[in-house]
Amino acid sequence: MNTDTTIEPWGPQGGEPPNGSTQPPQATQPPGGSQLQMSWLAPIGMIGLSITNFIFRILTLGIYDFWARTEVRKRLWSSVRLHGEPLVYTGTGKELFLGFLIVFGLILLPMLIITTSLMIALGPDTAAAGAVQLVLYVVIFFLFGIAVYRAQRYRLLRTTWRGIRGSMEGSSMTYAITYFLTMLLIPFTAGWIIPWRSTKLQSIITNDARFGDRPFSFKGGSGPLYGPFAVLWFGAMIISGIAFSAIGLIVTYMQQAYGADARSIDGQWNPEVAGVVGVTSMLIVAIAYLLYLLLSAWYRSRTINHFAQCTHFENANFNGRVTGAGLLWIDLTNLLIQIVGALFVILCVVAIFLMLSIIFAGIIGFPTDAALNPQHAAVFTSVAAPIFLLIVALSFTFLLPVTQARSMGYLINHLDLEGTIPLDQIAQSAAADVNVGEGLAQAFDVDAF
Amino acid sequence: MSMHSDLYHKRFEARFSDGKTAGSHEVTAELTARGIAITTETGAAPLIWPYGALATSEPLSQHAIDALVTYSHQPGATLFVPGPRFARSLAELAPGLTTRAERWRTVTPWLWGTAALVALSVLVWMANLSPARTIATMLPDSIRETMGRQVVRSMSNNRKVCNDPQGSTALKDLTAKLSQATASDTDFNVTVIDWGLVNAFATPGENIVLTRGLLESAQGPDEVAAVLAHEMGHGLEMHPETGLVRAMGLSAALELMMGGSGGTLGNAGLLLLQLSYSREAEREADDHALRILKEASISPKGFASFFERMHKKSGGHEGGLGSGLGDMLSTHPQTDERLSKTLAQGHYPSKPSLSDAQWEALQAICASSEKLQ
Numbered sequence: 001m002n003t004d005t006t007i008e009p010w011g012p013q014g015g016e017p018p019n020g021s022t023q024p025p026q027a028t029q030p031p032g033g034s035q036l037q038m039s040w041l042a043p044i045g046m047i048g049l050s051i052t053n054f055i056f057r058i059l060t061l062g063i064y065d066f067w068a069r070t071e072v073r074k075r076l077w078s079s080v081r082l083h084g085e086p087l088v089y090t091g092t093g094k095e096l097f098l099g100f101l102i103v104f105g106l107i108l109l110p111m112l113i114i115t116t117s118l119m120i121a122l123g124p125d126t127a128a129a130g131a132v133q134l135v136l137y138v139v140i141f142f143l144f145g146i147a148v149y150r151a152q153r154y155r156l157l158r159t160t161w162r163g164i165r166g167s168m169e170g171s172s173m174t175y176a177i178t179y180f181l182t183m184l185l186i187p188f189t190a191g192w193i194i195p196w197r198s199t200k201l202q203s204i205i206t207n208d209a210r211f212g213d214r215p216f217s218f219k220g221g222s223g224p225l226y227g228p229f230a231v232l233w234f235g236a237m238i239i240s241g242i243a244f245s246a247i248g249l250i251v252t253y254m255q256q257a258y259g260a261d262a263r264s265i266d267g268q269w270n271p272e273v274a275g276v277v278g279v280t281s282m283l284i285v286a287i288a289y290l291l292y293l294l295l296s297a298w299y300r301s302r303t304i305n306h307f308a309q310c311t312h313f314e315n316a317n318f319n320g321r322v323t324g325a326g327l328l329w330i331d332l333t334n335l336l337i338q339i340v341g342a343l344f345v346i347l348c349v350v351a352i353f354l355m356l357s358i359i360f361a362g363i364i365g366f367p368t369d370a371a372l373n374p375q376h377a378a379v380f381t382s383v384a385a386p387i388f389l390l391i392v393a394l395s396f397t398f399l400l401p402v403t404q405a406r407s408m409g410y411l412i413n414h415l416d417l418e419g420t421i422p423l424d425q426i427a428q429s430a431a432a433d434v435n436v437g438e439g440l441a442q443a444f445d446v447d448a449f
Numbered sequence: 450m451s452m453h454s455d456l457y458h459k460r461f462e463a464r465f466s467d468g469k470t471a472g473s474h475e476v477t478a479e480l481t482a483r484g485i486a487i488t489t490e491t492g493a494a495p496l497i498w499p500y501g502a503l504a505t506s507e508p509l510s511q512h513a514i515d516a517l518v519t520y521s522h523q524p525g526a527t528l529f530v531p532g533p534r535f536a537r538s539l540a541e542l543a544p545g546l547t548t549r550a551e552r553w554r555t556v557t558p559w560l561w562g563t564a565a566l567v568a569l570s571v572l573v574w575m576a577n578l579s580p581a582r583t584i585a586t587m588l589p590d591s592i593r594e595t596m597g598r599q600v601v602r603s604m605s606n607n608r609k610v611c612n613d614p615q616g617s618t619a620l621k622d623l624t625a626k627l628s629q630a631t632a633s634d635t636d637f638n639v640t641v642i643d644w645g646l647v648n649a650f651a652t653p654g655e656n657i658v659l660t661r662g663l664l665e666s667a668q669g670p671d672e673v674a675a676v677l678a679h680e681m682g683h684g685l686e687m688h689p690e691t692g693l694v695r696a697m698g699l700s701a702a703l704e705l706m707m708g709g710s711g712g713t714l715g716n717a718g719l720l721l722l723q724l725s726y727s728r729e730a731e732r733e734a735d736d737h738a739l740r741i742l743k744e745a746s747i748s749p750k751g752f753a754s755f756f757e758r759m760h761k762k763s764g765g766h767e768g769g770l771g772s773g774l775g776d777m778l779s780t781h782p783q784t785d786e787r788l789s790k791t792l793a794q795g796h797y798p799s800k801p802s803l804s805d806a807q808w809e810a811l812q813a814i815c816a817s818s819e820k821l822q
Binding site: 041045052056059061063067071077078084086160161162163425427428 | 467472506508512526560566
């Protein structure tokens with residue numbers, strides 16, 4: 001064990017004082033630190049949690065969402081094990097709620113009011129209104145960078161392991177400026193700045209990150225990403241080239257096969273020709289899109305693995321074994337799960353609605369004429385329809401806890417921590433705390449978990 | 450506490466971290482009547498963590514396979530106990546740490562809040578209060594005017610405004626006649642849009658929009674006068690302003706409810722609410738219309754015939770002016786009610802609202818048109 005540090009588990013209020021001569025027994029750190037095994041312990045009961053959260057969200061008109069998110073995060077964080085011991089999420093629903101209220105009141109609402117009143121004063125088609133719109137977009141994209149950084153910081157501050165908390169030291173401005181300026185360059189470089197940009201942004205976040213009083217560091221450049229990016233870029237070109245030529249070939253072939261019958265005198269396509277061309281081109285576009293998705297998932301996997309490799313903490317670094325096929329499989333199956341969840345919710349709502357109508361019809365009598373009583377129609381319009389819309393809009397988030405657990409599980413299962421970490425030497429950080437959550441990020445929907 | 454005696458005095462292997470460094474060491478945890486007793490293996494006096502001041506990293510569920518416990522008086526320190534047995538016993542001894550307890554603790558205030566909100570809404574509705582209307586009446590004229598211009602602009606959707614000089618003069622005559630009859634010193638401004646759809650709507654700031662389609666389908670000037678009087682009724686009651694304020698308030702509330710991602714939903718709600726006025730509002734507009742027509746010595750027959758024709762045209766169901774989604778969402782009063790109201794006006798001396806020449810000019814107002822200013 002490392003004898004540089006003394007472990008003193010007995011806090012001031014912790015009951016009996018420590019026995020003077022007692023050295024804490026057996027800590028597990030060999031000199032130079034210990035190897036930490038990172039693992040994923042799939043959470044149980046996420047479907048049940050989805051159902052409870054969804055019902056509570058409806059019953060509280062959506063407000064419970066902040067607490068629902070928090071409970072999901074607590075379960076997800078707890079499934080990540082280092083040395084068999086869980087990461088702990090210490091954030092609260094109240095913090096997320098306050099963070100959102102602050103952003104809503106101080107940024108979103110004023111922005112909405114200012115633009116709306118300017119639009120009304122200047123008129124929607126004028127150059128001045130266009131300028132206002134442009135300024136607004138600039139502000140939003142700038143705020144987006146700040147939101148990403150602050151969300152990351154909040155989550156790190158609210159993550160502990162063995163009671164030691166993470167933090168970020170640095171300013172969200174540096175990140176936001178880099179984010180914004182490099183984004184402007186994307187169209188001018190035909191996308192070729194993307195690998196450099198994402199590496200730069202990742203390195204800012206990583207180098208600012210701390211666990212306890214020790215920094216993470218990002219060692220490496222964007223060089224290794226340019227090969228995969230070239231494959232993605234030219235691959236996308238080739239795929240779309242082939243797809244367009246294939247569609248062209250089919251059109252030509254059909255024209256030749258039908259000769260003069262391909263079009264009628266007034267230039268309309270023969271319906272048979274139009275049908276064949278329509279179906280085959282749709283098929284070709286679908287296949288091309290799937291190929292592109294596979295290619296981009298592969299690029300994404302290379303990026304994740306590269307970033308993992310570059311991320312160092314003490315004498316350890318991460319090693320990623322993520323694959324493109326794996327990512328694509330998780331994404332597609334998650335999409336399927338979300339669709340199934342949404343359909344299930346909508347079916348339930350329709351069933352409940354029908355049941356209620358039958359019950360009400362039983363109480364107040366079935367309408368004698370076929371037309372809906374306008375009084376009831378008014379109730380339907382002002383009460384039932386908005387509620388139905390709210391539920392349908394929320395239904396796509398119904399199984400989000402399940403899909404989030406799958407994504408996070410895949411990632412953790414394909415990341416290893418290699419090397420050693422001198423755990424006994426890592427002390428609690430003195431970094432300033434924040435006490436409200438990631439409002440901006442939530443407003444812009446940037447958080448994945 | 451004797452009921453829990455079967456849970457006590459079991460010893461669990463655990464790991465303890467003091468929260469000062471990321472190191473940890475093995476300890477024994479024991480559930481006792483006073484709390485969790487944590488003992489190092491060297492046999493030092495145990496540390497006691499009372500059940501009432503504990504927290505767990507995640508709420509204890511029946512699926513728990515281990516537990517990570519913290520103690521509020523010793524911040525940073527963590528006790529990790531693997532295995533489901535400890536977690537389940539702890540859930541019995543400290544029921545406040547279970548999933549169910551934590552959930553109800555956070556959701557209860559919001560459930561009451563929602564119930565109160567629903568109750569308040571029902572109360573406001575039953576007492577016939579309209580906060581939106583109160584706000585609408587407080588808006589200064591200049592704002593209502595600009596709001597009206599924007600609504601006309603967005604609804605006309607780049608269509609042209611009809612401005613044939615003779616037709617415009619006829620329309621001005623009719624508008625002035627009806628405006629005077631409103632018994633308020635409000636000047637209405639009527640715009641005709643070159644649009645085939647049969648429609649008419651009042652917008653904020655005493656603006657009224659008619660479509661070419663409506664002028665073409667009207668059988669005589671008295672019918673147009675009736676429609677104008679009806680829309681003036683909406684204007685006098687500030688229905689358009691109220692509708693806009695209500696829609697804005699509702700979309701802001703929805704935005705708040707959806708955690709900032711309710712943009713689309715907000716718009717849908719906006720659409721639903723803007724589609725039609727309530728039956729009550731339509732009745733008010735009708736009452737104004739019949740009063741205005743009487744004051745202007747215009748026969749109410751045009752009122753009855755136009756709305757009845759619109760009613761038949763929409764397939765015998767409710768509908769007609771201002772309803773875009775068919776009868777399901779429309780709230781216009783029944784035609785029977787309108788007919789009986791018209792009959793109740795009785796006979797009064799009336800003259801045509803426009804001369805034949807003026808009526809011809811009005812119908813041809815779209816002979817020339819210009820882009821909306």
